[in-house]
């Protein structure tokens with residue numbers, strides 16, 4: 688077995704990450720393609736969330752790296768992502784309690800278990816989210832419609848990592864399942880109508896994760912989930928190299 692398959696030799700230590708001196712305040716949100724610009728009020732809230740997430744994620748990664756152990760580093764990434772998800776779900780619930788408009792809109796949402804048309808598109812995630820899900824991909828997703836290949840984490844029409852699904856998935860709430868089906872079948876060119884506010888909210892968590900990685904000198908650009916998981920599956924040195932500061936994952940729009 689070659690080095691690429693084996694990963695680093697036993698006894699290798701994870702590089703210690705350096706805490707940044709005084710990182711500048713965030714002024715801009717990372718807004719994935721397809722998310723309309725938020726209102727000024729929502730953007731300010733998301734920036735404030737991003738600063739909190741940035742600090743918490745950075746601290747967890749620093750502690751994980753300080754142990755020098757790759758298993759502890761994986762656990763730190765898992766915990767950092769888990770904390771982000773818990774904060775997001777709390778914020779979502781709180782919004783539904785306090786905002787009648789949001790509650791009414793959520794009641795109209797069409798997403799249901801077993802409906803997985805949205806799991807056949809490219810899913811854009813942070814490197815931390817991809818690393819968290821590494822090793823869970825199922826081999827050889829079969830295309831069920833022209834140009835439609837399932838997410839490698841989809842099985843029997845359901846997400847196999849539902850509790851850990853990335854923000855791109857957990858922040859989408861479709862208002863029209865027929866539009867999702869038409870998009871999947873390639874007969875609908877129109878964007879899928881979906882709730883905007885959960886997606887804005889998610890931008891805060893995504894921006895915070897990216898800022899934490901930037902602070903620590905780690906490659907932070909968004910990646911396409913299937914391709915990032917394939918990199919992690921095929922190359923056991925990928926995580927080590929990423930932690931050394933290498934840009935190991937293809938960019939989301941790379942050919």
Ligand code: SF4
Pocket residue numbers: 805806807810838839840841842845846847848849852853856
């Ligand atoms: S991670 Fe889960 S919810 Fe997201 S696209 Fe893949 S199977 Fe679907």
